[in-house]
Structures are given as C-alpha cells and as structure tokens.
Amino acid sequence: MRLLVTGGAGYVGSVVAAQLVEAGHEVTVLDDLSTGHADAVPEGARFVQGSISEPGDTLAGVDAVLHFAAKSLVGESVADPGLYWSHNLGGTLALLEAMHERGVRRIVFSSTAATYGEPERSPILETDPTRPTNPYGASKLAVDTALTAYAGLRGLGAVSLRYFNVAGAYGRYRERHAIETHLIPNVLKVATGERESVSVFGTDYPTSDGTCVRDYIHVADLARAHLLALEAVTEGAHAIYNLGSGAGFSVQEVISVCREVTGHEIPAVLGPRRDGDPAELVASSAKIQRELGWKAERPALRDIVSDAWAALSGK
Numbered sequence: 001m002r003l004l005v006t007g008g009a010g011y012v013g014s015v016v017a018a019q020l021v022e023a024g025h026e027v028t029v030l031d032d033l034s035t036g037h038a039d040a041v042p043e044g045a046r047f048v049q050g051s052i053s054e055p056g057d058t059l060a061g062v063d064a065v066l067h068f069a070a071k072s073l074v075g076e077s078v079a080d081p082g083l084y085w086s087h088n089l090g091g092t093l094a095l096l097e098a099m100h101e102r103g104v105r106r107i108v109f110s111s112t113a114a115t116y117g118e119p120e121r122s123p124i125l126e127t128d129p130t131r132p133t134n135p136y137g138a139s140k141l142a143v144d145t146a147l148t149a150y151a152g153l154r155g156l157g158a159v160s161l162r163y164f165n166v167a168g169a170y171g172r173y174r175e176r177h178a179i180e181t182h183l184i185p186n187v188l189k190v191a192t193g194e195r196e197s198v199s200v201f202g203t204d205y206p207t208s209d210g211t212c213v214r215d216y217i218h219v220a221d222l223a224r225a226h227l228l229a230l231e232a233v234t235e236g237a238h239a240i241y242n243l244g245s246g247a248g249f250s251v252q253e254v255i256s257v258c259r260e261v262t263g264h265e266i267p268a269v270l271g272p273r274r275d276g277d278p279a280e281l282v283a284s285s286a287k288i289q290r291e292l293g294w295k296a297e298r299p300a301l302r303d304i305v306s307d308a309w310a311a312l313s314g315k
Contacts (some may be wrong), residue, residue: 002061003230004104006052007068007097008045009036011177012110014225015170016055016066018042018146023227030058031069037176038237053094064106064233065099066226067092070140073179074114077136080178089140089146093297104163106233107147113242113281115141122248123215123284126240133276135169135264148238157235164215164283166222168304169311173219182217184305187255188312191262198266200251202273205280211251213280215244218307220310241254241292245299253301260314261305 001026008017013036020027027045029171029193030052041047048058052069059065070088071077077084092109099107114137115130134137143160150156167175167184168292175185203210222314232239249257259266288294 001063002097004028004030004065005045005053005057005061005068006030006065007036007070007110009040009047009198010068010177011173012166012222013068014040014042015173015219016047016068016226018170018173019223019227021045025224027099028058028062028199030055031109034246035178036256040160040173040176052091055095055098056200057281059104060101062102062104063292064230065095066106066108066230067095068110070110072112072136073181074082074136075133075181077139078205079092081135084135086138088136088144089269089273092143093146096146096156100154101104105155105235106230108229108233109143109158109160111144111162111240112137112140113164114160115281116143118276118278120283122282123246123282124242124282125284126287133170144240151236151238155236156238157233158238159229159233160238160240161225161229162240162242163222164217164242164281166219166244167216168220168298169308170220170223171309172311174308174311183214183251183254183310184258185312188268188305188309191258191264191309192313196267197269198255200268200270200314201277203270207250207279209250209252211278213248213250213282215246215282216301217243217245217247217296218304221296221298224297225288225292242283242285243288244285245296246283246285247299248280248282249301258307259302261302261309267271
C-alpha cells in the first residue's frame with residue numbers, strides 16, 4: 001500500500017515507518033521536525049518536512065494515513081493549552097478534511113491512555129469512562145470523538161490505539177526527546193552520566209513497594225499493532241483499542257532492573273507524591289488480542305530496558 005505516516009520522524013512514528021518499509025509498503029513521512037529527527041526517518045521512506053495542517057501533495061494516491069504528529073507533554077499542555085488544542089485537534093481536523101478532498105478513507109490514530117484520566121479500576125477497559133485531567137489528554141479524546149463523527153457522516157474508516165507507557169528501542173530507533181518525561185530513559189541517563197540521580201515521587205502508595213505501578217509496552221510490539229490495525233480498518237467504522245503489556249511494574253522495580261542491565265548504581269532520591277499520580281495504571285489489551293490477534297511478544301521489563309540501553313549506549 002501507499003501510506004502517509006505523519007510524525008514519522010518521532011519515536012513511535014519512526015519505528016512504525018520502519019516496520020512498514022520492511023513489510024514492503026510505499027511510505028511517505030510527513031513531519032515538521034519540531035520534536036522529531038530527520039535521521040530517524042527510515043531508509044526507503046520518502047521524507048517531506050511540513051505540517052499536518054497543510055499536507056499538500058503528500059496525500060496524492062495514498063491508501064491510508066497513520067497519524068502520530070502531536071504535541072505530547074502534559075506539563076506543557078497545562079501551561080499552553082491553546083498550542084495543544086490548535087495542533088492536536090485543529091491540525092488533525094485539517095488533515096481529515098484534506099483526506100476527504102483526496103478520497104483517502106482510512107486512518108490509524110495514535111491516541112493515549114491520558115484520555116481516561118484517573119481511572120476507577122485497573123486494568124482499564126476501552127468502555128471505561130474517559131475523563132482526561134489535562135489539555136493533552138482532552139485534545140486526544142476530542143480527536144477520537146471527531147473520528148467517530150467522520151466515520152458515521154463521511155464513511156471514514158478509523159482505528160484509535162490508546163497507548164500506555166511505551167519504552168524500549170527497535171534497532172537504532174530510540175527515544176530522543178528534548179524534554180524527557182518518561183521514567184526508563186531518565187533512569188538510564190543516570191547510568192550514562194547525563195543525570196546525577198533519578199527522582200521517585202511517592203513511596204506510600206497502596207502497592208507492593210509503595211511506589212506507583214505502570215504498564216510498559218515495548219515499542220516494537222506497539223508498532224506491530226499498527227500494522228494489524230491498518231489491515232483491520234473498516235470504512236464507516238471507528239474502533240478503539242488499548243495497548244499495553246497487561247502487567248504492571250513499580251517505579252522501584254524499573255530502577256532495579258535498570259541497575260541490573262547497566263551495572264550502574266543509579267542513585268534514587270525519594271520524594272513526596274505528585275498531584276494527580278494514580279497508584280496504578282494498567283491496560284487491558286483483551287479486546288485487541290481477541291479481535292486483531294495481537295499480543296505482546298516482548299513483555300518482560302528486562303527485555304524492554306535492555307533494548308533501550310543497547311540503543312542509548314551503543315552496546
């Protein structure tokens with residue numbers, strides 16, 4: 001197929017683009033490089049630097065779009081909500097209109113677990129209430145709502161994949177955020193000497209060791225789900241799937257595994273809880289397993305950390 005990958009110079013987008021090229025698809029990457037990296041675009045893919053608000057000829061002859069381009073920092077979304085609404089929702093609406101004009105009727109959307117906010121239970125199901133607690137999650141939920149409307153009114157076929165904590169690496173493709181908020185890369189940066197220590201926010205949660213528990217999914221497993229979703233898109237319907245490993249690991253467990261993998265001490269500074277941090281966030285991926293046959297092939301935390309460390313350290 002001829003495919004457009006928006007945000008394909010970013011972390012997840014680049015891994016998906018690489019797997020699509022490996023699968024024999026003709027791939028164009030559209031990215032404004034505000035947070036992505038040109039050298040992350042895989043060989044064999046055509047690269048166009050530009051905005052999703054003005055996709056231009058990148059949609060010509062395209063069979064489907066895989067949409068990753070988004071602002072994704074929770075703190076930044078609170079400080080500058082207009083940026084998130086204009087880019088995440090406004091930019092996506094412009095993309096959907098351009099797709100309609102070009103007759104492109106299939107899209108796979110990179111959504112987020114932030115659409116759920118603070119859940120009432122864990123594991124989280126797709127049918128659970130969506131109550132985002134920040135503009136980032138709210139803007140992503142608004143896109144999901146728009147996709148449902150476009151499916152019903154214009155026959156668009158859409159699949160939204162709601163990720164939990166993506167980590168690991170796929171060959172040379174790894175996390176390279178200017179502002180890093182994710183736990184595993186920040187812990188590993190202590191091992192490389194880029195940080196002196198890692199902060200642990202809260203040690204009195206109702207969990208096995210008192211620290212928050214989160215669901216981690218390997219980026220390669222996540223990317224495979226996009227290829228399956230692409231094949232499953234049905235015109236006139238919008239499907240939503242959670243993506244996680246189905247298992248939870250505490251902050252202390254992550255730090256311990258990172259120490260084992262790297263052989264470094266990795267000092268941890270214990271501190272008070274942060275506002276709005278739920279004790280446990282774990283996804284139920286039963287629906288995508290049942291309907292698309294997806295399952296995590298590398299769910300072990302050690303595998304996720306080992307691949308991230310190999311890509312970061314060059315080992």
